Amino acid sequence: MIRLLVWLVMMLGLLWLAPAALAQAPEQRHISTRFIAETDSPAAGSIVSLAIHMTPEPGWHGYWKNPGDSGMETTVKWTLPRGATAGPLEYPVPERLIVGGLMNYVYEGPYALLLKLKVPEGLAQGTSLPIRGKFDYLVCTREVCVPESADLALDLSVGAPGAPPARRAEFDVFRQALPKPLGSQARFQWSEGGFRLAIPLPASMAGEEPYFFPLTDGALDYAAEQKVSRSGDSLIVETQAGGQQPTSVEGVLRLRDGYGLLLTAQPGVISAGAGGSTGQGTSAILVALLGAVIGGLLLNIMPCVFPILSLKALSLARAGGDEASARKEALAYTAGAVLICLSLGAAVLALRAGGTSAGWAFQLQDPRVMLLLLLSVTAIALNLAGLFELPSVGIGSRLASTGGATGAFWTGVLAAFVATPCTGPFMAAALGAALLLPVPAALAVFAGLGLGLALPFLVLGFVPAARRRLPKPGPWMNRLRHVLSLPMFLTALGLAWVLGRQSGVDGMAIGLAAALALGLTLWWIGRRSGDGRGLLRLAPAAAAVAAGLLFVPLSNQGQATASTVAGEPFSEARLAALRAERRPVFAYFTADWCITCKVNEKGVLQREEVSRAFAKDNVAVLVGDWTGGDAAISRFLEAQGRSGVPLYIYYAPGKAPEILPQLLTVSRVVSLNSRGGST
Amino acid sequence: MRRINMKSKSFAFVAAGLTAVSAISLTLGSGGPASAAAPQVGRPAPNFKANDADGRVVTLSDFKGKTVVLEWNNPECPFVKKHYDTGNMQKTQAAALADGAVWLSINSSAPGKQGHMSGAEAKKVIADQKARPTAYLLDPKGVVGNGYNAKTTPHIYIINKAGALVYAGGIDDKPTKDKDDIKSARNHVLAALGELKAGKAVSVPTTRPYGCAVKYKDS
Numbered sequence: 001m002i003r004l005l006v007w008l009v010m011m012l013g014l015l016w017l018a019p020a021a022l023a024q025a026p027e028q029r030h031i032s033t034r035f036i037a038e039t040d041s042p043a044a045g046s047i048v049s050l051a052i053h054m055t056p057e058p059g060w061h062g063y064w065k066n067p068g069d070s071g072m073e074t075t076v077k078w079t080l081p082r083g084a085t086a087g088p089l090e091y092p093v094p095e096r097l098i099v100g101g102l103m104n105y106v107y108e109g110p111y112a113l114l115l116k117l118k119v120p121e122g123l124a125q126g127t128s129l130p131i132r133g134k135f136d137y138l139v140c141t142r143e144v145c146v147p148e149s150a151d152l153a154l155d156l157s158v159g160a161p162g163a164p165p166a167r168r169a170e171f172d173v174f175r176q177a178l179p180k181p182l183g184s185q186a187r188f189q190w191s192e193g194g195f196r197l198a199i200p201l202p203a204s205m206a207g208e209e210p211y212f213f214p215l216t217d218g219a220l221d222y223a224a225e226q227k228v229s230r231s232g233d234s235l236i237v238e239t240q241a242g243g244q245q246p247t248s249v250e251g252v253l254r255l256r257d258g259y260g261l262l263l264t265a266q267p268g269v270i271s272a273g274a275g276g277s278t279g280q281g282t283s284a285i286l287v288a289l290l291g292a293v294i295g296g297l298l299l300n301i302m303p304c305v306f307p308i309l310s311l312k313a314l315s316l317a318r319a320g321g322d323e324a325s326a327r328k329e330a331l332a333y334t335a336g337a338v339l340i341c342l343s344l345g346a347a348v349l350a351l352r353a354g355g356t357s358a359g360w361a362f363q364l365q366d367p368r369v370m371l372l373l374l375l376s377v378t379a380i381a382l383n384l385a386g387l388f389e390l391p392s393v394g395i396g397s398r399l400a401s402t403g404g405a406t407g408a409f410w411t412g413v414l415a416a417f418v419a420t421p422c423t424g425p426f427m428a429a430a431l432g433a434a435l436l437l438p439v440p441a442a443l444a445v446f447a448g449l450g451l452g453l454a455l456p457f458l459v460l461g462f463v464p465a466a467r468r469r470l471p472k473p474g475p476w477m478n479r480l481r482h483v484l485s486l487p488m489f490l491t492a493l494g495l496a497w498v499l500g501r502q503s504g505v506d507g508m509a510i511g512l513a514a515a516l517a518l519g520l521t522l523w524w525i526g527r528r529s530g531d532g533r534g535l536l537r538l539a540p541a542a543a544a545v546a547a548g549l550l551f552v553p554l555s556n557q558g559q560a561t562a563s564t565v566a567g568e569p570f571s572e573a574r575l576a577a578l579r580a581e582r583r584p585v586f587a588y589f590t591a592d593w594c595i596t597c598k599v600n601e602k603g604v605l606q607r608e609e610v611s612r613a614f615a616k617d618n619v620a621v622l623v624g625d626w627t628g629g630d631a632a633i634s635r636f637l638e639a640q641g642r643s644g645v646p647l648y649i650y651y652a653p654g655k656a657p658e659i660l661p662q663l664l665t666v667s668r669v670v671s672l673n674s675r676g677g678s679t
Numbered sequence: 680m681r682r683i684n685m686k687s688k689s690f691a692f693v694a695a696g697l698t699a700v701s702a703i704s705l706t707l708g709s710g711g712p713a714s715a716a717a718p719q720v721g722r723p724a725p726n727f728k729a730n731d732a733d734g735r736v737v738t739l740s741d742f743k744g745k746t747v748v749l750e751w752n753n754p755e756c757p758f759v760k761k762h763y764d765t766g767n768m769q770k771t772q773a774a775a776l777a778d779g780a781v782w783l784s785i786n787s788s789a790p791g792k793q794g795h796m797s798g799a800e801a802k803k804v805i806a807d808q809k810a811r812p813t814a815y816l817l818d819p820k821g822v823v824g825n826g827y828n829a830k831t832t833p834h835i836y837i838i839n840k841a842g843a844l845v846y847a848g849g850i851d852d853k854p855t856k857d858k859d860d861i862k863s864a865r866n867h868v869l870a871a872l873g874e875l876k877a878g879k880a881v882s883v884p885t886t887r888p889y890g891c892a893v894k895y896k897d898s
Contacts (some may be wrong), residue, residue, distance in 0.1 A: 041856075070831040070892035071856040100789070100821075100895030102830055144793050145891040148756050217887050243847075244885060275870060414880030637748065 030060045030139045035119075035131075038171045041159025042129075045121040047638075051174050052076075052085075052135065052152065055110045055223040059141050064094035064105035066215050068222050071138045071145070072105070074113070079132040083120030086133075090114040091178035091251055093260035094213060099142050099509035105213055106140075112174040129156040172631030174175065179252040180259040180629050181644035183594055187268030188219070188249045193219040194271040195241040198234040198251055199263060205592055207255030213239045214251040218244035230348070232439060235365065236270065259629070285441045292445045296341075296452020313494040323464065330454075330461020331406035336412020338450035342482045346444025372513050374495040376414070377547055378515045379522060381492055384485030386478065387519070388526025411452060482563055501608070514545060570624035572636060575651070582653040586614065586672070589624040589647040591634060596662055597646040603665040613670040718827055720847055720884045724838040727814040727823045729785070732801040744840050746780040746875055748772075748868065751810070751824065752891055753786060753794030753832040754804045757856055758890035760790050762833060763808050765858045771868050772811045772848070778876055784812040787824030789896030795819060812856070819853070821895040831890035837871050837881070846871045848886030 001331060034053040043046035054062050078086045092111050097104040119129065133152035159228050163171075186199040197212060208662050210228045214220055237252070247267070254260040320625035377612055382388065492515070500508035568574065578585045588605070590597035605608060614621060624633045626645050637647060640659065648660035650672045660668065718725055724738045724747075726780045739747065750768070753759055761769040786801065796804065803816050818824055827836055837846035851864035866897035871881045 070888075070890060072889045075855070099892060100792075100897055102892045102895065136857070138856075140891075143894070145757065149856075210817070218885070258683070583829065592740070 006033050027149065028126035029148050030146060031056045031062050031148065031535050033135065033150045033152070035133075035154050036167070036170075037131075037154055037156055038167055039159070039163035040156050040501045041118075042119045042156060044119055044123040044127075044158050046119050046161060047265075048117050048119060049175075050117050050131070050142065050154070050155070051171060052089075052113050052115075053110065053174075054107070054109065054114045054137075055141060058092050060139050060596065061097060061104070061106035061108045061275070062111065063138050063139075063140075064107070064213065065089070065091045066105055066213070066217060067138065068104040068106075069102040071140070072136075072147065074135075074137040076136075079119065080117075081129050084129065084131075085118045087118075090178055091661035092174075093179050093258050094324055096211065097142075102225055104140070104221075111177070114171075114174055114178065114649040114655060125156045125158055125160075125426035127158040129158065133157060144481055149447060158177050165603075172635075175631045175634045176629050177258050178629075179262040180591070180626065182261040182263040183254070183596060183644050183646070184247075185620050186265035188246075188265040188269045189269060189486055190219060190241050191270060191295060192241060197237040197249070197265055198231070198268070198270045199237070199261075199265075200233055201253075202233065202592060202598065203230060205255065205298040209254075210235060210257070211254045212239075212251050212258070213254060214249060216249045216251065218242040219246040219249050234445070241607030285444065288441070288445050289448045292448030293455070296337075296449040297455050300453060300456050326464075330458045332406070332408040333412040333457045333461075334451065335416075336409040337454040338412075338447050340413045341446045343447075345443050349442055366551070367507055370495060370499045371514065371676040372545070372654075373493055373512050374499060375515055375518050377492045377495055379518060380414075381485045382519055384481050384488055386482060386485075388522045405631055411495045412450075412457075443634075445473045448505055517543075517547075518545065518675075567621035567623035569634075570622040570633065572632065575622060576676075578622075579651055579653070582621045584617055585651040586669075587620060587622040587624065587649045589626055589637060589645045591625065591645050592627040594645050600646060600648075600662075600664040604666050604669055607667055610669050613672075622640055690721060690777055702854065704750060718844050718847070722844060723842050724836070724844040727825050727826055729818050729823050730798070731861045732798040732805070733814055734798055737812075737816055739838070741788045742781045743842065744894070746775075746778070746840055747838040748775050748780055748782045748828075748836070748872075749827065749836040750782065751787060751829045751832050751834040752815070753788050753894060754796075754808070755794045756891035760830050761856055762861070763810065763860055765861055767844070767861050767866075768833070769810055769848070770871050771866060774869055775808045775872055776811060776813070778872055780872060781813045782811070783816055784810070785800060785820055785823055785829070785831060786791040787818040788894040789819055789821060789862045792894035793891075799813045800860040819896075821893070824893050824895060828880050829893050831888040833890055833891070834888040835866065835868055839875055839876070844877065846884055848883075849888040849890075852886065854887070854889035878886065 034055075036051050037051065038049040038051075056062050063074065065073060067073065074089065076086075076089065080086060091113060092107070094105045094107060097106045097108070103448045114267045117131065123129075131154040135150040135152050136147065137150075138147050140146070182199070182201075184200045186197060190196070199212075211226055212220075214222070220242045221240035222242075227238040229236045229238070237253075249265040250263070251265075252260040252262050432635070496508055496511055496515075499511045567588075570589070575585060575587060590601065613619075622631070624632045624636070624645075624647075626637070637644065640647060640649070646662050646666060648662075650658045650660060652658070652672075658672070660672075682712055710865045724739065729737060731737050745769065754763070755812075759768075762807065775782050779877050784805075785797060786794060788796070796817070801817065804810075804813055805812065824831075829836075832847075835846065835848060835850055836844060839845045846867065848867060850868055851866050853859065853860035853864035865883075867883055870883065874881050
């Protein structure tokens with residue numbers, strides 16, 4: 001009897017509990033959501049950040065935008081005040097979770113989805129802004145999945161700009177977790193055999209256990225292992241291809257926990273694990289190539305090259321009407337010029353591959369290279385001035401018809417090498433572009449530079465008419481030659497000055513002494529020209545060069561800072577303070593993974609002219625380093641309408657800020673100050 | 680104070696760099712790992728063998744000359760429920776059968792995982808749902824599922840009379856849990872079957888499936 005009673009009570013209890021349990025079920029969510037705004041009173045016309053902060057129960061996980069092999073995308077259906085618009089959800093860098101061989105892109109801990117709300121213009125203060133959304137998302141354990149819904153509700157009212165510090169700090173943490181846009185374009189190659197992705201990324205940013213989270217569905221097999229390697233300046237991700245050939249691939253490259261780069265890849269050819277590629281848009285390459293050829297052509301009229309060219313032209317004219325040898329010489333000269341440009345290009349690319357983004361003029365940073373240039377320019381100048389003749393190297397020599405091609409080749413080599421001091425200032429843009437191109441294309445640009453340099457000579461060689469326009473040989477040639485030595489001496493003077501800046505007075509003195517020793521040797525050779533063993537007599541000259549190279553100080557401790565732009569860390573407060581002082585401010589934003597930034601810094605911002613111009617006008621330089629995704633900088637970039645770096649802004653006192661193009665040139669930066677009218 | 684400075688580059692460095700450039704072209708990696716032969720739309724569908732709820736062996740080749748629909752199923756998955764609770768899946772099955780097609784529901788849930796069933800349990804579920812598959816196949820080892828690269832429940836494959844795979848993907852184009860979305864969604868299966876019946880090519884041969892992960896055994 002008692003047993004029956006107990007049983008009855010239990011049954012009643014169950015009956016009572018059951019409906020309660022049923023009613024509870026839909027309410028009981030496995031992710032708790034909190035919907036907040038960075039400020040509850042945003043200004044009319046402003047953009048306010050909203051966050052959906054998600055906290056999964058232990059053992060449960062929420063999903064990234066691309067959930068992986070299964071699942072569904074999180075969605076929100078917004079009901080917004082008239083005129084207000086909500087941007088797309090922005091997702092933090094996710095984690096991987098493989099269950100039963102299927103890939104899940106998830107968040108196992110708390111995370112926040114961000115979005116930007118545009119507040120309508122022209123609303124009166126205090127106007128209420130009800131924000132409502134139907135939020136659908138999937139939450140799973142390793143065993144079960146539950147699609148859940150939440151009703152998002154937030155009541156904002158129109159107020160003033162700014163945000164409460166506590167809320168701002170919370171949002172800064174959220175922003176920090178978002179992937180940063182890479183800026184440069186990646187390339188991918190899809191075939192049934194496999195999927196390859198080449199991401200331009202300096203080696204210093206290699207990260208620990210990099211992984212590519214694809215946003216584009218079907219391009220690659222999510223669960224397949226990803227093989228990551230480095231090739232040149234790129235990170236290569238190789239994995240199995242998905243079933244659909246994509247037209248472009250978007251995704252996030254995770255570099256370490258909670259840190260990743262958002263990128264887009266265009267189709268291209270990527271050799272397995274190697275850097276070579278020709279996938280870049282061919283038109284872009286052609287434009288860069290054309291620019292390089294024109295640039296090379298312009299180099300001919302630079303004072304350091306022109307004398308060489310004139311002399312070669314003269315010697316051609318002297319050679320008379322021998323078509324075949326003229327062509328042969330023109331080709332040899334071209335080969336020399338192209339070869340030296342190519343090898344310089346290869347050296348630059350090798351440095352780039354080493355993770356150092358170097359500019360074209362990088363070799364000029366080394367005093368020893370500078371000294372070598374000084375000595376060769378001095379030698380050329382002395383040669384032009386008639387101090388000596390050097391039959392083995394075809395400059396200014398009587399052009400023996402047999403040695404002509406060899407001589408011309410070496411002249412081409414010399415012209416290209418000597419031209420480098422002149423290229424930096426006005427070739428920076430084209431060369432910067434070359435540094436961003438894939439290796440073969442970049443080499444093509446360098447070759448184009450050499451071709452451009454050799455072009456006038458090619459024309460002379462192949463178009464007899466052009467040659468006939470050349471004046472007849474005569475004594476005037478020697479006079480012209482002597483006159484032409486003048487720009488060469490000027491170049492030498494300039495080089496000596498640069499050497500002095502690099503390695504101080506001692507370095508310059510050593511350089512000049514070496515030049516003097518070289519001059520004496522050359523004079524001695526010149527006196528005895530005509531008898532054999534010319535090469536043996538070069539020994540003292542070689543010794544002078546070697547001694548100079550050995551003894552020239554590699555850096556100038558006293559003045560090392562003179563050629564660099566000194567900056568201080570960026571903060572909005574510092575910017576405001578400097579502007580209040582009416583000081584001109586140059587603010588730039590950079591990151592270690594941003595190749596464009598590095599090219600601009602090395603090729604433009606670190607140049608002498610720039611630091612001099614900045615010093616002259618007392619321009620303050622603020623540097624924002626976004627490598628770690630600093631939230632204050634993220635906010636500032638956002639306010640400038642930028643999603644990433646590089647960003648260059650010039651603030652002239654009392655004027656609107658000027659945003660500079662992403663590819664800087666020295667002339668542009670130097671002219672800022674003059675146009676800024678800061679005095 | 681932040682300062683940008685440039686280190687001196689020595690000739691040795693440049694020379695090393697030049698060597699590096701030539702070395703780059705020599706370091707070649709091999710291709711990706713061997714690809715699991717996932718079935719491809721437009722290619723012959725791989726044959727398979729599995730037990731149905733009654734323990735009978737069912738082979739794909741048994742249905743040569745007929746259109747076959749494969750539906751990955753896990754009755755406990757909310758996305759599967761979305762289509763069974765509304766009768767959408769049953770309606771689709773009925774339409775397929777009316778066209779003379781074969782409908783195979785396949786359950787690849789491993790023992791101990793969500794949706795794993797014995798034959799008897801499966802028969803009860805089919806009866807309760809008034810589902811009408813030609814056969815309900817039990818694939819607890821995930822052999823068929825892995826062979827077809829089935830990822831979600833539901834995940835649909837359609838094989839034409841010539842034995843070629845002509846559709847792989849979701850049941851419809853509204854990847855939500857909302858039952859109301861079914862009305863406005865494009866039912867990819869009905870659309871493909873209609874096109875096949877009319878002798879046309881399937882206009883949307885691949886879509887992204889949505890739903891729960893197939894509960895394969897842990898590897």
